[in-house]
Amino acid sequence: MSESKRVDGDLLAACRNGDPDAFEELVRRTQRRVFTLAHRLTGDRSEAEDVAQEAYLRVYRSLGGFRQDAAFETWLYRVVTNTAMTYLRHRGRFGELLEIEPAVPQPGPQLADRAVDRDEVRRGLAELSRGLRAVLVLKEMYGLSCREIGEELGITEGAVKVRLHRARKRLRDVIQGGTRHEV
Amino acid sequence: MRCDEVLLILPEYAGEDEPFPREVEVHLATCPECAAEEGAYREVLAHVAAIGAETDLLPPRFLEDVLAGLTRPDRVRGAARRFAHDRSARYVRARYAAVSLGGVVVGAAAIAIIRRRTARRAA
Numbered sequence: 001m002s003e004s005k006r007v008d009g010d011l012l013a014a015c016r017n018g019d020p021d022a023f024e025e026l027v028r029r030t031q032r033r034v035f036t037l038a039h040r041l042t043g044d045r046s047e048a049e050d051v052a053q054e055a056y057l058r059v060y061r062s063l064g065g066f067r068q069d070a071a072f073e074t075w076l077y078r079v080v081t082n083t084a085m086t087y088l089r090h091r092g093r094f095g096e097l098l099e100i101e102p103a104v105p106q107p108g109p110q111l112a113d114r115a116v117d118r119d120e121v122r123r124g125l126a127e128l129s130r131g132l133r134a135v136l137v138l139k140e141m142y143g144l145s146c147r148e149i150g151e152e153l154g155i156t157e158g159a160v161k162v163r164l165h166r167a168r169k170r171l172r173d174v175i176q177g178g179t180r181h182e183v
Numbered sequence: 184m185r186c187d188e189v190l191l192i193l194p195e196y197a198g199e200d201e202p203f204p205r206e207v208e209v210h211l212a213t214c215p216e217c218a219a220e221e222g223a224y225r226e227v228l229a230h231v232a233a234i235g236a237e238t239d240l241l242p243p244r245f246l247e248d249v250l251a252g253l254t255r256p257d258r259v260r261g262a263a264r265r266f267a268h269d270r271s272a273r274y275v276r277a278r279y280a281a282v283s284l285g286g287v288v289v290g291a292a293a294i295a296i297i298r299r300r301t302a303r304r305a306a
Contacts, residue, residue: 027249032238039239049242056249116223121230140198140228141235161195168194172227 005029007072016064027056030073034080040137041084043130055083077142081152116175124174132167135160184210189217197224 007029014022034055039048058079066075125133134153138144144152146160153160189210196203203211211218 023253024246024250027246031246031249032241035241035245036237036239045239045242048239049245049248052245053249053252057252060253116226116230118230118233121227122234124227125231125234136231137235140231165194168197168224168228171231172194172224175227 007076012063012066012072023060030076033073034076037077037080037137037142038084040141041081041134042088047087051080051084051087054087055080058083074143074148077138077144078148078152081138081144081149085152085154120175121171124171127174128167128170132163132170135163136167136171139164186210186214186217189214190220193217193221193224197221198228 007026011022011026011029015026031052035048035052038051038055039045042048042051055076059076062079066072125136128136135149138149138152139146146157146164150157150160184206189207192203192207196207202208211221
């Protein structure tokens with residue numbers, strides 16, 4: 001029930017003061033979004049659970065130094081992303097996040113001729129490489145800026161923009177390709 | 184601008200607050216096909232954002248495990264504990280390496296001083 005509530009300044013202040021009930025409430029309010037992001041980045045529910053637990057531990061330990069109440073969610077998502085990057089690096093899978101699919105020229109009928117179904121987009125996202133999906137997820141779903149994404153992935157802002165461009169194009173092409181198969 | 188040039192640029196600006204360059208705006212205002220393609224990008228990205236609002240079902244006892252892990256690191260799940268252990272093991276190795284390197288530097292400096300003194304006495 002409290003999942004839908006946002007984390008406000010009062011709750012953050014209580015957490016900083018070491019109130020365990022307040023931190024439990026913070027976890028309750030954010031747990032599904034945190035777990036979902038970890039799942040989207042790792043692609044595995046068990047690994048997502050490990051990443052989410054570790055991320056909350058980091059938040060718990062560093063909350064005292066966090067002062068920008070308005071951007072708490074963004075900060076939280078950055079912690080989760082950073083934790084996921086560290087986790088994947090330890091497992092030798094970080095390269096998957098940095099790889100870029102080659103651009104595939106996609107001539108043919110334009111996507112604009114019809115309405116796009118959300119399930120098609122969901123399937124299209126699943127077909128993107130982990131590297132392209134990560135930048136798209138962080139930008140379009142969690143509102144991180146290109147600079148913030150670059151800092152978390154360890155790449156330049158320009159490289160993030162290139163990947164984002166590639167990811168949007170690729171997603172569009174995948175959805176359009178699906179249409180052609182169905183016809 | 185030509186349609187193929189505009190279609191190359193569309194993914195860069197789709198979903199961004201930043202406006203299109205003036206010449207792209209002009210083209211979109213006069214080319215229904217490219218304008219429709221731009222609308223399709225916006226539609227796809229709106230779906231992506233909506234999917235982003237969806238959340239996964241949590242694993243059983245997720246909250247309890249998170250809270251237990253804060254105060255009792257020994258109760259953190261297996262892989263997460265190994266993850267933390269990996270980091271601490273790396274930290275210990277780094278400390279040993281730093282201490283060893285320091286020892287080598289001090290030893291080399293001592294040898295150099297002794298050699299210099301020996302050389303002076305011989306002279």
